[in-house]
Amino acid sequence: MDQNQSRDCKQLYAKLQRLDFAIVELALYLDSYPDNAAALDYYGKLIAEREEVARAYKQGCGPMTIMDNKNPALWEWGQSPWPWQNDQ
């Protein structure tokens, strides 16, 4: 992975983290208020954005789940750094 790609991946990762944080909290709200139109609308917007960011991350940076190993020649899932290892 070259330096530019690595920087892009860090940005995508941070963006995904921010979006998912918001989506999880919004889901908790919707669990109690399932017919709140404004919350549902906001949820839809976040999910659409999330799908794009997640697709870019999986394609260019590596697997986020065991479903995302896009490299047919390498099991990247087991080779990439784990999220608690910030020392790479």
Added chain:
Amino acid sequence: MWIYERKLQYPVNIKTPNPKLATAIITQLGGPDGELGASLRYLNQRYSMPDKEIIGTLTDIGTEELAHMEMISAIVYQLTRNLSEKEINESPFASYFVDHTTGIYPVSAAGVPFDTKYLAVKGDPITDLNEDLAADAAITQQQPLLKMCQKPL
């Protein structure tokens, strides 16, 4: 079922190890008000709930507590990296180190191993929801820890 996502719910990037703080923070993993107890409590109470909203909420907060567990573990892991023998021996982390070295074992700040007695599941919705209110009084449980983090140790 659950599928692991290769990211923390919120970033953890600790630059300076601090074994004393680790000894306190680990209680948020395996102590009486820790995330392990929280996730087990919510996920196990789901089955006997009568109503969709409650089951949905318990499923999602129980799952979120698992993510919290991972963040606390990451904090303890990073706080106890690259310690010298002297740093370990001079801190309250020394007795934990004797039993677990720098592995992440769910204990309270006093070193008591995690116990399912920290949670209750009675199969009665009102009883269980009251227990959830008491258990998730996050302000009470985190106040001493937050104070400790704000002051240099």
